[in-house]
Amino acid sequence: MNTLQHSVVHRLPQSYRWGAGPMGTCVEPLILNSHKADDDLIGLTLLSQSGKQAWEIMQMIKDALTEIQLNCAVVEWAGEPCLFVARHDECAATCRLKNFGVGIAETFRGGSS
Structure with missing residues (x-):
């Protein structure tokens, strides 16, 4: 059975960039409304599992x-x-997943009735 079929990820709300240290080991959030750069990252968090399984x-x-x-x-x-991936690769990443x-969880923005 494919374990990934029972997994759900959600996109973190901020943009990120690689932090100090070796690339791929640390990230830091970007300031809101900052200019989008080629090194912007998006983050995906797992909603369906936790702990060691996550x-x-x-x-x-x-x-x-x-x-x-x-x-x-x-x-x-x-x-x-x-999981952090370059912003310009987000569409390819979500398509592959x-x-x-x-499952890719989306944020709902409810309106007033």
Whole structure:
């Protein structure tokens, strides 16, 4: 059974960039309304699993993206494993994940009735 088919990811609300240290080991949030740069990252967090299983699933997701030559890294953010990928690769990344059966949670913006 494909474990990824039971996984759901959600896009983190901010943009990020690689932090100090070796690339792929640390991220930092970008200031809101800052100019979008080529090195902007988006983060995906796992909603469907937690703990050790979340780290394993995120590594599988990273491997699926690496197979199509997307640079990405799994980094701890707010105590959870999060996958970070270049903003310009977001569409390719989400398409690949959908092909593996990963659910992509969307933010609902409710209006007043």
